[in-house]
Amino acid sequence: MTRAQKDRLTSDLRMVCMRVSRRVRFEGSGDLAPHQFSVLVRLEDGPLTPKEVAEIERVSAPSMSRTVNGLVERGLVARADDPTDGRQVILSLTPEGRRAVKETRRRRDLWLATRLEHLTDDERALLVEATALLERVAAE
Amino acid sequence: MTRAQKDRLTSDLRMVCMRVSRRVRFEGSGDLAPHQFSVLVRLEDGPLTPKEVAEIERVSAPSMSRTVNGLVERGLVARADDPTDGRQVILSLTPEGRRAVKETRRRRDLWLATRLEHLTDDERALLVEATALLERVAAE
DNA sequence: TATTGTTATACTCTATAACTATA
């Protein structure tokens, strides 16, 4: 594969990923702002402290405080005292929070799913392979 | 292909597109904020009025005013009076603005290009086909 | 004294409403 072909692939692939991403985010945006949704997703696998979430999301502690406040007020996240360390707070998803994450995912998938229905099985199989490849690429 | 396989593809493909998009934007973010870069891209194909750019970007007119101010101050966009309608303003890219767009694109491609180098020619050929497919999907 | 989290303050991008200039 020539340099020019590689460059073309790079640019085209980048652009199409960004376009799909933008469309999905736009179509599937519910009443949760992106930074709010991100926090809920982080808490999906188990409770975390505000500091941990802030570091994962690369956001300042005060900023995370604000975001968490909003989510607690909406009943999507629960604050609890750490029994062993009085300085820490433990954040976890409420059942409603878990529902909100699933619902947002469902809405985002819907847009893409209806479009993939128009493809042939062979074309979808190709995308399955390409997705696996891209997962390796993006994981580096 | 079963319903479950299609759902899995939908979700995996959506997530990997979003991840690539996020990484590319993060790695390739220069000194231009996303909303500033978007405006420059819109002006790439020719001059537009502030109102037109605001509608394309789905942003309010005052918000666009602010954004344009910043770009004009940085010498990336030029304001000009419309000779036929004194109410209107014509926005266009300056040579520096055009350079800034190219430079940002180059930086974004760089991240992905280095990762694609680690693939085999066959794998890259697969991605070429998948990209073409995704372009059709995203265009709908 | 170090660490966790919140409050105080400021800056940026967003919006709607009010204003200016032109058609």
Add this chain to the structure above:
DNA sequence: TATAGTTATAGAGTATAACAATA
């Protein structure tokens, strides 16, 4: 009177610096 653009003001996100409580 209607339209293009800007200015006035407010709301939500971000940040750093200062503070409170706990280890």
